[in-house]
Amino acid sequence: MMLEPILPQVLSVRRIPNADRAMLEAYGANPDRHCALGLVTCDQDDALYVALDEATKHAPVSVVYARSFYAGAAHASGRLSGEILGVLAGANPDEVDEGLDALLRCLQHDACFYDADGHGTVTVFPHVITSLGHYLSREAGLAVGDAMAYLVAPPIEAAIALDAALKAADVRAAKIFPPPTETNFSAAWLSGSLPACEAAAMAYAEAVVDVATRPLDR
């Protein structure tokens, strides 16, 4: 069935209430401000990036580490690895807990890939963030509270769809990740007003579906 949500699977959620100083430093936290860490692995990297950003809106936590694994969830190093490890850091375990709650809520109800060809062999992530948190706003060079379209698809679909999205609405590219990324997908972050971001994201999804349906049709 076309454009059906493919829900992200959370593979592990763990917490370190009082992490060692060396551990904090290695994962990018500041030992003077942070004490507790929350670690999550998930089989959809982009959904987790969005969820990590969501956590920073609900709790005083920082996203200190978030990296995708090479070649994606289908080639993971272990059953719990998925395709990303995300780390939240906070001044105490309660704050990290609040952040993790918001993160899991976001993965369950909001951010997910969609099936673009009806067989699950082409997927698209046409996500609209209505209000950026501290993490993605910093990564994208935008302000906290801005709207952003977070768009991901496989290489050829992404290229065609990004062009369509940029032409569909008054948006500008905040950042473009051409292939290959770690997971071999291609991504783009577009900024503009919320309606413009929504129109761009839907144009993107529609173009991905189009390419997936007629890949050889010039």
Place this chain on the structure above:
Amino acid sequence: MSRTRTLVSELRSRLGAADPLPPAPAVPDIPPPPARVFPVVLERGRFAQAAAKHTTALVGIGQVGSRYATDVVLQFQAELAVAHEAVNTELPDEWGEGHALLPLRSRVTDHREFLLRPDLGRRLDDDSLARLRERADRDPDVQLILADGLSAVACVGSGLDLMSHMTRECEARGWRVGTPVCAKFARVWLEDEIGEEVGAKVAVIILGERPGLGTGDGLSAYVVHGPRVGNTDGNRNMMSNIHQRGTPPNQAAQRLALLIDAMMTQGTSGVGLDLTGLADLGEAAGTGYRAPQVRERLVEMDR
């Protein structure tokens, strides 16, 4: 509800899918952040309750959880602001002359320097010294000096009142009072130089004392027998908290006169002065009924 899922669902039906997507599960209620509301607990101790009726000190103020109540904190901050303001106030240059006092000035040039350099506040500048030599009476029994000290507010407020009470008390005892002077940017030890210059037997400096909480109007009086530069605090006697909620100026003048009397008799002051004779202050003791002291409310709050 996810905005993106709604949009994709719409796109899907636009692209011709007949069957609607199953609706996304409802977002659970997000619990409000944990907050504990503590009731205001009034003071339970009977001693503290009784004491609070008679003092402006912070006793019997109750609690909220393990902290002060908000109105107590606000009152505290307001009183601290009063103290800061008193320290930062500067005595106007022409104030002394305008109140028939001989205007003098220490070697300090500005208010910041006054706070940072106590040593400069203990000596007269050259102009003041010349003016003192030219215009002040020589060899009085008592030399009265009014000064700003650390609270010009107190000096302007009740300084003249205390000066006139002091003059009356001294003259009633037959002492010759010197030309009253007003010193700006003055520290306590300035009385030594002034007293030595005019050749006074006893020098009294009345100056605004370092403000405490809500008491920016307190005066102190430092009395020294045989003033001369080089005296230390061991040569002085002092009386503090001269204001309406502490020792009122008229009563303070009576007590200071008794103190000066003892100095005149014994020919010394400070640690050498025998105060046992002052055990019975008589009228100046002020042991009669006095209305309970109430903390002045600077902040009003609805409980």
